[in-house]
Amino acid sequence: MSAITVFVPKDSAARSVGADRVAIAIAHEATKYGIDLTLVRNGSRGALWLEPLVEVATDRGRTAYGPVRVEDVPSLFSADFHLGGKHPLSLGLTDEITWLARQDRVTFARVGIVDPLSLADYEAHGGLAGLRRALSMAREEIISEVIDSGLRGRGGAGFPAGIKWRTVLQTTGDHKYICCNADEGDSGTFADRMLIEGDPFTLLEGMTIAAIAVGAVEGVIYVRSEYPDAIETLRQAIDIAREQGWLGKSVLGSLHVFDIRIRVGAGSYVCGEETAMLESIEGKRGVVRSKPPLPAICGLFGQPTVINNVLTLASVPAILAGGAVAYQARGVGRSTGTQVFQLAGNIARGGIVETRFGVTLDTLINDFGAGALTRRPVRAVQIGGPLGAYFSTSLFDLSMDYESLLAAGGMLGHGGVVVFDESVDMAVQAKFAMEFCALESCGKCTPCRLGSTRGAETIEKIINGLDLEGNKKLLLDLCEVMTDGSLCAMGGLTPLPVRSAMLHFAEDFGSRTGAAR
Amino acid sequence: MSLVPWSKEAALRILATMCDEPGPILICLQALQAEFGYIPEDAVAFVADACNVSRADVHGVLTYYHDLRTSVPPQSSIRICVAEACQAVGSRELVTAAEGAFGTTLGAPNDLVEIESAYCFGNCALGPAAMVDHQLIGRASLEKLLAAVQGDEDK
Numbered sequence: 001m002s003a004i005t006v007f008v009p010k011d012s013a014a015r016s017v018g019a020d021r022v023a024i025a026i027a028h029e030a031t032k033y034g035i036d037l038t039l040v041r042n043g044s045r046g047a048l049w050l051e052p053l054v055e056v057a058t059d060r061g062r063t064a065y066g067p068v069r070v071e072d073v074p075s076l077f078s079a080d081f082h083l084g085g086k087h088p089l090s091l092g093l094t095d096e097i098t099w100l101a102r103q104d105r106v107t108f109a110r111v112g113i114v115d116p117l118s119l120a121d122y123e124a125h126g127g128l129a130g131l132r133r134a135l136s137m138a139r140e141e142i143i144s145e146v147i148d149s150g151l152r153g154r155g156g157a158g159f160p161a162g163i164k165w166r167t168v169l170q171t172t173g174d175h176k177y178i179c180c181n182a183d184e185g186d187s188g189t190f191a192d193r194m195l196i197e198g199d200p201f202t203l204l205e206g207m208t209i210a211a212i213a214v215g216a217v218e219g220v221i222y223v224r225s226e227y228p229d230a231i232e233t234l235r236q237a238i239d240i241a242r243e244q245g246w247l248g249k250s251v252l253g254s255l256h257v258f259d260i261r262i263r264v265g266a267g268s269y270v271c272g273e274e275t276a277m278l279e280s281i282e283g284k285r286g287v288v289r290s291k292p293p294l295p296a297i298c299g300l301f302g303q304p305t306v307i308n309n310v311l312t313l314a315s316v317p318a319i320l321a322g323g324a325v326a327y328q329a330r331g332v333g334r335s336t337g338t339q340v341f342q343l344a345g346n347i348a349r350g351g352i353v354e355t356r357f358g359v360t361l362d363t364l365i366n367d368f369g370a371g372a373l374t375r376r377p378v379r380a381v382q383i384g385g386p387l388g389a390y391f392s393t394s395l396f397d398l399s400m401d402y403e404s405l406l407a408a409g410g411m412l413g414h415g416g417v418v419v420f421d422e423s424v425d426m427a428v429q430a431k432f433a434m435e436f437c438a439l440e441s442c443g444k445c446t447p448c449r450l451g452s453t454r455g456a457e458t459i460e461k462i463i464n465g466l467d468l469e470g471n472k473k474l475l476l477d478l479c480e481v482m483t484d485g486s487l488c489a490m491g492g493l494t495p496l497p498v499r500s501a502m503l504h505f506a507e508d509f510g511s512r513t514g515a516a517r
Numbered sequence: 518m519s520l521v522p523w524s525k526e527a528a529l530r531i532l533a534t535m536c537d538e539p540g541p542i543l544i545c546l547q548a549l550q551a552e553f554g555y556i557p558e559d560a561v562a563f564v565a566d567a568c569n570v571s572r573a574d575v576h577g578v579l580t581y582y583h584d585l586r587t588s589v590p591p592q593s594s595i596r597i598c599v600a601e602a603c604q605a606v607g608s609r610e611l612v613t614a615a616e617g618a619f620g621t622t623l624g625a626p627n628d629l630v631e632i633e634s635a636y637c638f639g640n641c642a643l644g645p646a647a648m649v650d651h652q653l654i655g656r657a658s659l660e661k662l663l664a665a666v667q668g669d670e671d672k
């Protein structure tokens with residue numbers, strides 16, 4: 001390896017704003033000046049507002065420059081950036097960038113730092129320590145460790161991961177499965193994608209630990225088709241893990257058999273619901289199953305199945321490596337550990353903010369996010385994806401944890417925080433929630449399938465100022481029917497954004513209607 | 518996009534490689550679409566035979582998923598994210614502008630392009646997000662979309 005190492009992210013968000021072209025320009029310029037440098041395509045550090053973020057390894061640590069455009073590359077070389085030289089785009093040492101330094105990276109500890117497909121790099125940064133420890137433990141001990149950590153599902157429902165695993169362990173089956181839910185359909189969320197693209201081995205390690213704990217022999221990762229780069233990275237990571245004797249007939253030389261395959265989604269939001277996901281993996285229409293039976297007892301192809309989100313599984317190696325106590329010490333109340341928040345929408349400094357639970361919404365949006373991208377006042381925030389509640393700025397001191405959000409009439413979901421400035425029309429947002437439900441409903445329950453269409457029509461009438469009081473009452477009744485009469489959270493929680501918009505932004509459902517819009 | 522023209526022989530060759538997988542219907546359809554760009558109605562019977570399931574089963578899957586298409590794709594596909602985070606930074610306005618510039622409307626392709634709405638590409642901090650063919654575009658603008666369709670990436 002040459003003495004100079006330059007990092008240019010290969011994360012698809014970084015690529016979407018020109019990282020590939022910057023990487024090519026850097027390689028080109030280096031050749032021109034006869035500078036021998038190694039270019040590493042890392043994951044993103046998560047400060048997406050600084051992408052493309054270029055880093056150089058120096059004696060003092062990695063120094064950062066960003067956001068770098070192709071036009072900036074010649075001047076970076078004139079400033080000897082490859083030796084850590086000063087430039088108008090200098091951001092100093094990456095680890096000292098306040099936005100990153102204030103975070104508590106556990107699940108995302110390696111993302112952006114390692115070469116995503118180098119197993120040597122992975123191990124040098126603590127990878128496989130959790131799995132090696134798990135291999136020396138009894139099944140019950142592994143599960144106890146996960147239960148003691150307090151780790152709850154990061155996909156939406158927040159169910160304790162270890163309890164689910166225990167059910168699968170206690171159920172007999174000759175071909176148990178670990179299914180990883182990488183469908184990440186919520187608008188405003190991208191943490192699963194970034195983890196997979198930036199540190200895929202962590203997910204594979206988490207799944208392998210889960211498999212050993214419950215006695216599963218096969219893993220399936222269900223990734224949405226909108227994530228082609230993540231799919232490609234996973235394919236390569238799985239191949240490497242097989243070649244290196246980690247996946248396959250003998251996990252790291254032990255008696256455990258475990259292999260992982262990938263299934264790609266086909267553009268259906270509801271296939272993120274766990275039983276619809278199982279149907280889709282079985283190659284069928286992604287229609288929600290009724291429970292019971294629980295997937296833990298009768299899941300994929302009728303076998304006991306652990307279903308967990310990417311972030312849930314990717315948190316497991318750190319818990320096994322560092323112990324339950326260290327993880328559990330973070331957070332508040334029953335929300336233990338860290339949450340990977342995703343700042344999105346109209347936000348000046350968006351990206352991944354991993355912190356302990358209990359941070360306030362204000363800290364996330366104003367301190368990390370620096371307010372709206374448009375520099376206009378923030379008016380609304382939607383937390384937890386399309387089924388999550390809209391909040392106004394009056395709730396900005398809200399503590400971000402499972403219980404507080406629930407008490408405030410919302411939910412954490414997958415940790416997406418979508419910001420809107422004052423130009424937003426909340427009746428239009430409420431209407432979209434209903435339209436999205438109509439579009440994505442699996443069709444099994446009438447309140448969800450038809451109620452959503454009626455809901456959108458009713459909001460349209462409110463927007464046009466027709467019989468305001470009558471239609472608002474009708475809408476609330478409809479919301480109640482959907483909440484009570486839906487099999488899954490698609491129909492059951494669509495009323496959440498609608499009702500919260502009506503509650504916190506009543507003016508958009510009245511005086512601003514009709515010609516005033 | 519370099520796609521292979523539809524042929525029964527090529528389709529059967531693909532199906533033979535995957536029809537023994539557990540739960541094969543969806544992956545068979547996805548594989549055909551990856552090769553030919555779409556799934557013609559004829560294919561339903563071949564998939565049903567290869568997987569040993571009924572045509573109704575295959576048809577049910579084919580019509581359920583948004584990704585699967587039964588018509589020949591146009592030269593370029595522009596998918597604009599219209600989910601909440603991108604709405605917050607003007608994706609609705611971008612759709613309108615693109616419709617005007619390319620002379621089509623959502624879901625009504627002309628010979629050259631097709632504009633479709635999409636729901637999240639996982640690029641929600643750098644919206645509006647769009648996908649032109651297989652290229653993800655962040656902070657998308659009409660200029661960037663035009664440049665991508667013309668294959669001029671330097672814009």
Ligand SMILES: Cc1cc2nc3c(=O)[nH]c(=O)nc-3n(C[C@H](O)[C@H](O)[C@H](O)COP(=O)(O)O)c2cc1C
Pocket residue numbers: 152153154155156157158159181182183184185186269270271272273274275307308309310312313488489490
């Ligand atoms: C309509 C709908 C969509 C969902 N989408 C996802 C998703 O994209 N990813 C995910 O992990 N969980 C999603 N869930 C939650 C899953 O059903 C399930 O609770 C989760 O995958 C379990 O993993 P966890 O316990 O690790 O969170 C969705 C639920 C519903 C009702």
Ligand code: SF4
Pocket residue numbers: 270288440441442443444445446448449486487488489490491492
């Ligand atoms: S609530 Fe909607 S998506 Fe969920 S099962 Fe019923 S119809 Fe399907």
Ligand code: FES
Pocket residue numbers: 187188189598599600601602603636637638639640641644646
């Ligand atoms: S909401 Fe548009 S990319 Fe996620």
